[in-house]
Amino acid sequence: MTSLRRLGSSDLQVFPLALGGNVFGWTADEAQSFAVLDAYAAAGGNFIDTADAYSAWVPGNEGGESETVIGKWLAARFDRSDIVVATKVGAHPAYKGLSATTIKAAAEQSLRRLGTDHIDLYYTHFDDETVPVEEIITALDQLVKDGKVRAIAASNISPERLQASLDFSEREGLARYVALQPHYNLVSRDTYEGELQDTAARAGLAAVPYFALASGFLTGKYRPGTSVESARAEKAGSHLESERGRKVLAALDKVAQERGAEIATVALAWLAARPTVVAPIASARTVDQLPALVAVAGLRLTEQELAELTEASA
Numbered sequence: 001m002t003s004l005r006r007l008g009s010s011d012l013q014v015f016p017l018a019l020g021g022n023v024f025g026w027t028a029d030e031a032q033s034f035a036v037l038d039a040y041a042a043a044g045g046n047f048i049d050t051a052d053a054y055s056a057w058v059p060g061n062e063g064g065e066s067e068t069v070i071g072k073w074l075a076a077r078f079d080r081s082d083i084v085v086a087t088k089v090g091a092h093p094a095y096k097g098l099s100a101t102t103i104k105a106a107a108e109q110s111l112r113r114l115g116t117d118h119i120d121l122y123y124t125h126f127d128d129e130t131v132p133v134e135e136i137i138t139a140l141d142q143l144v145k146d147g148k149v150r151a152i153a154a155s156n157i158s159p160e161r162l163q164a165s166l167d168f169s170e171r172e173g174l175a176r177y178v179a180l181q182p183h184y185n186l187v188s189r190d191t192y193e194g195e196l197q198d199t200a201a202r203a204g205l206a207a208v209p210y211f212a213l214a215s216g217f218l219t220g221k222y223r224p225g226t227s228v229e230s231a232r233a234e235k236a237g238s239h240l241e242s243e244r245g246r247k248v249l250a251a252l253d254k255v256a257q258e259r260g261a262e263i264a265t266v267a268l269a270w271l272a273a274r275p276t277v278v279a280p281i282a283s284a285r286t287v288d289q290l291p292a293l294v295a296v297a298g299l300r301l302t303e304q305e306l307a308e309l310t311e312a313s314a
Contacts, residue, residue: 004046005278007084008178008206010151012120014047014084016272016297018208020283021050025065026058027231028285033069038077039287043294049181049208049281051088051125052095052110063092064113071115080116086208087114088125088155088181098128100139107143122149123181127157133165141174155181155210159195166203177205179278184209186218186248186267186313187239200276212271212280213264214239219292220252220263244313251312255305262292269299270309 004013019040024033037048050070056063067087074080087110090098095106110119122143124136143149154162154177162180169176180200184192188211200207213219217236221228224240239245256263264282271280284290301309 006206007121007151007208007278009176009204010121010178010206012084012151012178014279015045015294016279017045017268017293018047018049018086018279018281019045019293020210020281021048021066021070022054023066023283023285024050024054024069025061026055030069030072032286034073034076035287036284036290037070037073039290040284040294041077041083043290044297045294046082047084047086047279049086049210051091051123052106052113053088053091053093053125056091056093063094064109067110067113071113075115084120085114085116086121086123086153087119088123090125090128098124098131098136098139100135103136103139103143107148111148118148118150120150121153121179122151123153123155123179124157125155127154127161129161133161134168137165137168137172137174141169144175149175151175151178153177153179153181153205153208156183159199162196162199163203166199177203179206179208180276181208181210181281183211184271184274184277185212185214185280186252186270186309187214187242187245189313197276205276206278207274207276208279208281209271209277210281212268212282217245218248218252218264218267220249220256223249247312248309251309255301255309259299259301259305261299262295264292265295265299266301266305266309268293268296269301270306272296273301273306 050066054066089106140152182192215232215236217239
């Protein structure tokens with residue numbers, strides 16, 4: 001049994017890899033999604049990350065497809081209390097922004113699609129600077145008071161707005177963010193390190209980074225002269241053109257070979273060992289992509305290995 005990690009100051013205990021739900025109802029149909037979810041749970045996984053907007057960008061989809069798939073899976077398979085479900089508000093085409101009325105209405109829709117009476121972790125997906133943090137926090141606090149949300153969190157937010165939100169929660173005794181979902185990985189460190197990470201560390205927030213594998217680049221499948229069939233190939237392949245990308249790949253190759261581990265596992269293990277990080281997020285379209293991800297739970301890199309990777313990614 002893998003030891004679960006506590007999510008910030010909340011009472012949520014999570015597996016050290018969050019399973020990304022962005023592919024469910026997009027590049028993974030319902031049957032594939034169920035198979036991936038089953039395999040993740042069988043490996044001890046209990047932390048599923050989605051958003052009400054997934055996957056509104058696909059022609060013919062309206063948003064909420066991922067939540068619907070996860071809801072059907074939960075109903076078919078699980079005691080709800082065994083799974084920590086995280087979803088997000090603010091980017092669904094019909095519920096854009098973070099006004100109090102939008103948050104309340106969007107939460108009801110997420111609960112309906114997920115087929116549940118509570119969301120374990122509810123994120124603001126993108127900060128909405130047209131709305132005062134006081135209004136956002138008050139609306140989220142009401143969801144907690146109503147028992148519809150267990151804990152709240154933020155994603156894509158500035159250090160200033162994050163701090164202002166935390167200060168308001170403290171001052172008024174309202175629900176307080178327990179986690180932060182930043183864009184963070186070996187080839188994208190300045191998207192989190194610095195003021196945002198410092199703010200999270202001071203406040204005891206748990207970081208749950210997205211793009212943990214840089215859209216697949218950090219799996220090692222993108223190499224000079226290879227072509228990869230993937231919806232995200234162009235984005236991931238662009239890292240090969242940077243010196244940092246090539247240095248990181250070389251360092252990952254070396255550590256992976258020495259440890260007999262998959263490259264993706266090593267990249268996730270580096271991230272999982274970073275200050276404030278509790279569980280990186282990674283998604284799997286097929287069951288055979290999953291073992292390399294969940295293996296992060298059992299891979300502890302040495303100080304030397306961590307230093308080599310940190311240096312290569314500087």
